[in-house]
Amino acid sequence: MTRLARRRPRSRRSDAAAARLTVLLGGAGVLHFVAPAPFDAQVPRALPGSARTYTYVSGVAEVALAAGLAAPRTRRLSGAAAAAFFVAVFPANVNMAVLWWRSSRTSTVQKVGVLLRLPLQIPLVTQAWSVYSARR
Numbered sequence: 064m065t066r067l068a069r070r071r072p073r074s075r076r077s078d079a080a081a082a083r084l085t086v087l088l089g090g091a092g093v094l095h096f097v098a099p100a101p102f103d104a105q106v107p108r109a110l111p112g113s114a115r116t117y118t119y120v121s122g123v124a125e126v127a128l129a130a131g132l133a134a135p136r137t138r139r140l141s142g143a144a145a146a147a148f149f150v151a152v153f154p155a156n157v158n159m160a161v162l163w164w165r166s167s168r169t170s171t172v173q174k175v176g177v178l179l180r181l182p183l184q185i186p187l188v189t190q191a192w193s194v195y196s197a198r199r
Contacts, residue, residue, distance in 0.1 A: 074193075074197040076193065076197075077142075077193050077194050077196075077197030078197075080190040080191075080193050080194050081132045081133070081138050081142065081194045082132075083190065084128075084129070084132050084142075084145055084187075084190055084191060084194065085129045085132045085133045086129075087129075087187075088125045088126070088128045088129040088132065088145065089125070089126060089129035089130075089133075091122075091125050092122045092123070092124070092125030092126035092127075092128075092129060093122070093126065094122075095118050095119065095121060095122025095125065096119070096122050099115060099118045099119070099122075102118040102121070102122070103115055103117075103118050104159065104162070105155045105156065105158060105159040106118065106155060106158075107154065107155060107158045121152065124148060125148075128141055128144055128145045128148060131144065132145065132194065138194060139194065139195055139197070140195075141194070142191050142192065142193070142194030142195030142196075142197075143191070143192070143195040145187075145191035145194070146188050146191035146192045146195060148191075149184055149187045149188045149191060150184075150188060153181075153184050156180065156181060156184065157181065159177060160177045160178055160180070160181060163177045164177070164178070
């Protein structure tokens with residue numbers, strides 16, 4: 064039996080996950096350039112340099128990940144990279160939640176929303192990992 068004959072068929076679930084992540088990451092990446100201020104506010108002040116630089120770098124990363132997930136040849140590697148990316152940006156999401164929670168300018172609904180957003184990183188990581196772990 065040849066190597067190609069032993070391969071499992073592509074997973075429709077991982078293809079669907081890749082499509083969802085492509086749209087999410089592509090849209091978020093573009094937003095980093097169209098409306099960067101909210102993303103600047105998420106950058107921890109302890110990081111050196113300009114918050115805008117981190118916003119643009121993460122926007123480029125998200126667009127690149129989206130492109131990688133959209134292309135079947137690079138989908139698996141991009142799935143692993145996207146999972147790592149979601150883990151890497153989690154501290155910025157926590158920082159935003161802390162800042163919003165402490166702010167008197169943030170409504171209670173916004174505070175609850177930003178806290179509820181944190182566990183949503185789990186399905187993002189698991190979806191990205193499912194793209195990586197799918198056999199091609």
